[in-house]
Amino acid sequence: VFRWTETNGGCSDFDEVTVTFYEPTVADAGPVTAEECDLNINLAGVQSIAGSTASWSTIAGNPADITFSSTTIFNPTVTSTAYSTYTFRLTETNGVCTSTDDITVTFTEQPVADAGTGGNVCGKDAGNPFTFTGVASAGTGIWTQQSGPGTSNIATPGSATSTVTVDTYGSYVFRWTETNGGCSDFDEVTVT
Structure with a gap:
């Protein structure tokens, strides 16, 4: 709280203002890129200032494909309905201070290898492979x-x-x- 006081001879008056100084945030969404072999990922955002708040959004890729377990925690689970690449943005806010950081995630279909069945063969060369x-x-x-x-x-x-x-x-x-x-x-x- 700061007070401005004016004095003119024996007369004076004052007025006060309140100023809040906030520590700047340094948003950290975790690694810059990630590849996930399914349609879910646990994001690893880090809170840089005690008491700051988080907000996640999809800034690249189809947002309609994406569901966050919560957009207001630093480490939500993200679920996609499509195998594709998306960029997610973490915005960290502390009072009037905000900062952002992005992570690009590629959801890739996990192959399920099926070698079939082995067996026996009479011979070993091109005549009977x-x-x-x-x-x-x-x-x-x-x-x-x-x-x-x-x-x-x-x-x-x-x-x-x-x-x-x-x-x-x-x-x-x-x-x-x-x-x-x-x-x-x-x-x-x-x-x-």
Whole structure:
């Protein structure tokens, strides 16, 4: 509270004003970017000033796709109805002081690898190859040999239903790995 006093001879008068000095906020929405292998993310905003308030909004991407568990807490859960990229803004307010920080989140569909079933084959070369029975889901896939007594030749490694031959008889384990953005999954089959 500040007082302004005026004096003229023996006469005086005063008036008072109140000024509040607020500590500036430094909004922190957490990491600059994130990729989520589903449709939910827990945001990790940080309160920089005790007593400040939070407000979250969607500033890029379709806001109609997004639901916040609460827009007024620093670490809400965000749920999307679509696999896409969105930018969320945290506005931190302390009195008349505000600051903002953004986080860009990509919701990516998690692949669910299905290598099909393994089996037995009579032979080992191009005359009688084994045909994988994998089922592709999201993203791209690739076959790799994990174990076996010899070396394999996978005709089309990126195809879930590729054929494979080997140079030595025996039991082999093959892995079908699917990758979609930063999300991946694998499944294995045994072929003898």
